[in-house]
Amino acid sequence: AQSVTQLDSQVPVFEEAPVELRCNYSSSVSVYLFWYVQYPNQGLQLLLKYLSGSTLVKGINGFEAEFNKSQTSFHLRKPSVHISDTAEYFCAVSRIIQGAQKLVFGQGTRLTINP
Amino acid sequence: GAGVSQSPSNKVTEKGKDVELRCDPISGHTALYWYRQSLGQGLEFLIYFQGNSAPDKSGLPSDRFSAERTGGSVSTLTIQRTQQEDSAVYLCASSLSRQAYEQYFGPGTRLTVT
Numbered sequence: 001a002q003s004v005t006q007l008d009s010q011v012p013v014f015e016e017a018p019v020e021l022r023c024n025y026s027s028s029v030s031v032y033l034f035w036y037v038q039y040p041n042q043g044l045q046l047l048l049k050y051l052s053g054s055t056l057v058k059g060i061n062g063f064e065a066e067f068n069k070s071q072t073s074f075h076l077r078k079p080s081v082h083i084s085d086t087a088e089y090f091c092a093v094s095r096i097i098q099g100a101q102k103l104v105f106g107q108g109t110r111l112t113i114n115p
Numbered sequence: 116g117a118g119v120s121q122s123p124s125n126k127v128t129e130k131g132k133d134v135e136l137r138c139d140p141i142s143g144h145t146a147l148y149w150y151r152q153s154l155g156q157g158l159e160f161l162i163y164f165q166g167n168s169a170p171d172k173s174g175l176p177s178d179r180f181s182a183e184r185t186g187g188s189v190s191t192l193t194i195q196r197t198q199q200e201d202s203a204v205y206l207c208a209s210s211l212s213r214q215a216y217e218q219y220f221g222p223g224t225r226l227t228v229t
Contacts, residue, residue: 032216034216036220041222042222043119043206043208043220043221043222043223044206044208044220045220046217046218046219049216049217051216090158094216096214100146100163100165100171100214101146101210101214101215101216101218102160102163103148103160103218104160105157105158106157107157108157108158
């Protein structure tokens with residue numbers, strides 16, 4: 001079975017500081033990996049995805065993530081955060097099961113940006 | 116264009132009552148998913164529809180939960196005899212096809228069972 005572990009439930013950082021949100025997954029087969037962001041009182045929005053190819057994936061709002069197969073990790077990074085990045089971030093792993101994509105989410109990391 | 120919409124945005128109901136939650140997917144999206152987001156459980160897959168095919172109900176937590184999708188578009192999630200543990204945010208998502216990798220999420224319905 002697949003699972004996703006987000007190692008930090010909350011991450012506070014100062015504005016303009018760098019941030020890394022950690023995500024580890026377990027799977028015995030090839031996976032597709034995603035990061036979603038959820039702003040207060042909104043649904044989830046896709047930040048970036050890894051399907052294949054380059055292990056460094058760039059997404060929206062200046063975020064990027066690196067797929068590391070040997071460490072089964074897919075950590076999310078941003079070199080300089082802004083107040084507007086305050087949100088909850090979810091890492092997810094996907095497989096095609098019976099022809100359909102199934103997403104398994106981590107527990108989420110709440111990112112708080114302090115001025 | 117219009118995104119995924121859900122109604123109501125908030126629902127407060129008494130324990131034991133039935134509730135219906137509605138989802139309008141993006142036009143042309145054939146795949147539709149329901150998830151539940153609750154404290155302590157994170158985001159859980161509930162049910163999946165692809166076009167007019169039989170739904171994948173493998174994530175439904177009990178037989179009090181059911182869903183239907185009419186005409187391959189609008190979906191309704193019904194919870195019968197609600198319990199306090201049903202309190203959560205119910206999220207709907209749609210994607211272009213069953214193999215499309217990006218799912219587009221609605222804003223959710225916050226259900227509170229008193």
